[in-house]
Amino acid sequence: MNGGAQVKAWRPGISGVVEVLHAYFPSHAYPSHTHDAWTVLIVDEGVVRYDLDHREHGLAQSQVSLLPPHVPHDGRSVHPSGFRKRVLYLEPSRLGPGLVGAAVDRPEYVDPVLRRRIHQLHDVLADGRESLESQSRLALIEERLQQHLRRQVTAPPDPRDPTVATRLREVLDGHLPEGIGLEEAALLVHAHPTHLVRAFTREYGLPPHRYLTGRRVDLARRYLLEGRPPAEVATLAGFYDQSHLTRHFRRMLGVTPGQFVRP
Structure with a gap:
């Protein structure tokens, strides 16, 4: 590893994320390689240039990059000062194998909402203690990534669902103080995790994890x-x-x- 490089990597206690990586590389260049996971990448300093499936791409701080599993790519800094990045590696099943081609065609997104959500999830994962919040934030990130991959241009369905929101509130209240994971709650309420988060937030004005913290x-x-x-x-x-x-x-x-x- 090049001198001056800083790397922190860990596997968080959240289903679907196989690794989190925070790194600063002043001069390191990645050779061509593949991952068996979806790579969700944001750059905090510098600009990264990379080839994906023999096509050149660039990633600046305002963008989000999504690299599909099993597709060769490399990586290098555009500037001599290097680059600082944060990466989520998601299990292949989280976004679906049928969407790999879409990611190869367009791996970068200028989406401030998505980038902010990824930044917030990294903060929660670095803390390592707010499991319901990390699961909720991951569900919303995956939903937005899928929308990009499917090139959805129509508005998503209205998330209002008072019945689901009320049932989730009852589940959360019934699991004080030990808490409950998002996927387990979704099974109890019989609703998709993402719909659960959106319905609750729309009905009560705050996401489930913040409600649970307030009750605690x-x-x-x-x-x-x-x-x-x-x-x-x-x-x-x-x-x-x-x-x-x-x-x-x-x-x-x-x-x-x-x-x-x-x-």
Whole structure:
């Protein structure tokens, strides 16, 4: 590996993502190679040039690149200062084998909404603790990628579905404090995960993961007012540890758990 390169790679605890890669390459150039996964790539610094199936492409910071599985590609920096990138590697079944040709024909998208969602998912995966949020964000990303691949120009169906939203709320309320994964919730509600997220968000004005976090903060408040210490409250309310509780508590109420009960 070239001197100065910085690489962080891990497999997150979320179904469908086989690897996450954050890297800075000041001079490294990838030789031609393939992956057995869909490669969702964004560039944070620099510009990348690559050949996909013997055709040259470029990726700037405003774009998203989707490279299909089993199709040769390489990669190199356009500028001498190198490039910084973040990558999601998705299982082949997540987008479907019938869409590979569309990705070969057009692997880059100028889509600010998609890029922002990918950025947000990376932040959640780097934290490693918000499983429902990461699953929800991944579902919306996959849906938007599929829309690009299928060249859908018509508007998506209206996601309003109060019955589904209400059932999901009941499932979330019934799984405090331990929480529940998006796919498991979808099976219980009998709805597609993406439709579940959209219907809930449209009905209640916030996504399921944020609702669940708010309910956990409410639960933590009750335990704090009973006189329990914050470290114990964090576990009882479904947070990973006291720092996890404090971060969300401060975001919700503007004070730490200790300040909340301070005389």
